[in-house]
Amino acid sequence: MPNWIAVCMLSDIPVLGSRRVARDRGPQVALFRTADDRVHALLDRCPHKAGPLSQGIVFGDAVACPLHNWTIALDTGCAREPDDGRTPVFQVKLEEGQVMLDRDELDTVGIDLPPVAAGPCTRATC
Numbered sequence: 001m002p003n004w005i006a007v008c009m010l011s012d013i014p015v016l017g018s019r020r021v022a023r024d025r026g027p028q029v030a031l032f033r034t035a036d037d038r039v040h041a042l043l044d045r046c047p048h049k050a051g052p053l054s055q056g057i058v059f060g061d062a063v064a065c066p067l068h069n070w071t072i073a074l075d076t077g078c079a080r081e082p083d084d085g086r087t088p089v090f091q092v093k094l095e096e097g098q099v100m101l102d103r104d105e106l107d108t109v110g111i112d113l114p115p116v117a118a119g120p121c122t123r124a125t126c
């Protein structure tokens, strides 16, 4: 059973845009908002060469990776053909305008993967 925690408001995520959720370890989690206000959460790490999916372009139910333009399905994390690969997906719940993620997934999913290959700095010392 999910252990839901609120991470932001739906209104904090731009329509057809993204927002990142920081974790103590491992790559961050990218939240994506579709044009019809659905929210998907993926590990912010492209299955190709670890590009930052949160910096990609959201269209329909997919995001185009900013590094080499692979298209990743937001619901499954799978790359669209002819490319092949999958980034981990997180459960999302919307409740009264709040975006909620499962604490247990945040603490475990993709936690041992190396950081993204490019993108905005996440450390105060950078």
Ligand code: FES
Residues within 6 Å of the ligand: 046, 047, 048, 049, 050, 051, 065, 066, 067, 068, 069, 070
């Ligand atoms: S790293 Fe995402 S398409 Fe290459």
